[in-house]
Amino acid sequence: MKTAITPTRSENFSEWYQNLITAADLAENAPVRGCMTVKPYGWAIWELMRDALDKRIKACGAQNAQFPLLIPLNFFNREAEHVAGFAKEAAVVTHYRLKMIDGTLQPDPDSKLTEPYVIRPTSETIIGDAMSRWVQSYRDLPMKLNQWVNVMRWEMRPRLFLRTSEFYWQEGHNAFATHDAANADARKMHKVYGDYMREILAIPSIMGEKTPEERFAGADHTYTLEHIMQDGRALQAGTSHDLGQHFSKSFGIQFLDTDGVLKHAWTTSWGVSTRMMGSLFMTHSDDDGLVLPPAVAPYQVVIIPITREDTADALNAYAEKLGARLRDAGVRVLVDTSDMRSADKMWKWIKRGVPLRAEIGAREMDENNITVTRRDLGKSSKQTMATDAFVADVNNMLTQIQHDMYDAVVARNKTMIHDVADLGALESALDGGKIGFFRIKYDLTQNEQFESLMEKYKISRRCLDDADPTYVYVAKSY
RNA sequence: CGGGGUGUAGCUCAGUCUGGUAGAGUGCUUGCUUUGGGAGCAAGAUGUCGAAGGUUCGAAUCCUUUCGCCCCGACCA
Known part of the structure; x- marks a missing residue:
């Protein structure tokens, strides 16, 4: 049988993965070492993932803010374990001006910064610094902040989405009056992530605490979500840290408690990144390309008119009308009236993982029927049904796909x-x-x-x- | 940063050993015929051969230097 992606997963999993990214038009390597350019289709998936999680984060009481990209070098020096953890992969800004010297554009030696800046690898330090000013009283606690930003870690061996030098994430930073409250928060966000990944990404997580050997640089407890890829390898998809008083002591986050005593706050941090996309792609995809859970599919249904020259106009118009009906039902729909051969359109959207593919030919238009195929089940799920029934049932079908995809991964994981x-x-x-x-x-x-x-x-x-x-x-x- | 590999058309690569002035497949454009799981025929467009220097009448090819990328390790969201 011909597959859209070669090699297949069993032939060479890592090459399959790279070809998957290309075939589904998700991203490409950027001209900058280790960095990726996320293409519109890939970014559309990220936006859906981000928006769904952002709602849940806000429901936990965190507010979004935005901290600077550059962090003064000395901030890293204040927390010993933290600096040890990130020093080896820091990108450093040392100059603020370029100059043409001997025909070569280079940093102007006269513009050397007296104190270099580090491009944030994570923001515990600069947010800790802000919190030291923003937290004065027990009344200011808990303080819950989150930001959606890019960060940079100079990785040795990058792979698209799984480990890139620059990546996009959310990082939440909370401060509490007691250690119990902070630890409970770290555990709560851990659970929020687990629920989100199960319900939105259709991925079950192995959830638990990191052993001391594997903890985050500067944390007392690290809670992690580990995903099992189809080749049996683990992917750390998100972490939540109980930072104890490490950062509050390094940055002076202190508050006057109800008993009149000045105390250090207890902080947490928690983050998930575009690496989750890598997990999403590796977990669900097959040898024909991407398979997306409906919750994060930019298009949940693609309508493909099977046209011939004499029927094209009527079919395209009919398909657009059907698309509008589905949109009214709250479904994200693409009606592919582009000037491509029908078979090419099918493969294009198979590779991009659209959950439901609906084909309409001239006879079906006359009979008010439609042929629908589920991406997760493939060709064998192809069925012809009345258009009205499809419109009425489409949301149920999408929900069913979301559940079935989750169940399939759970079943596979059991064997792993x-x-x-x-x-x-x-x-x-x-x-x-x-x-x-x-x-x-x-x-x-x-x-x-x-x-x-x-x-x-x-x-x-x-x-x-x-x-x-x-x-x-x-x-x-x- | 260590070990291995590799840079030639949008993509995958041949040509390099043995110097002679640029190739294939695929994709792309156009036309005709096709069209429900990757169509066929015909015509056409596309390259400073990773970069710099050297040898030579002549360099993708030989020499020197340099840069990038890929795979395998230490790392992690």
């Missing part, structure tokens, strides 16, 4: 999670080529034997099992 009793069992599983997540007693991983297994099989601790934190999930990761 393995319990192992000890390191011997882990090694023989890995040695036998078994892929996926391995669940093992955490204390069994506290030794050199496990360290050498990590090195040999390129695995790492992903997170503790929320249901029983004496267990840890181990997997190969992206």
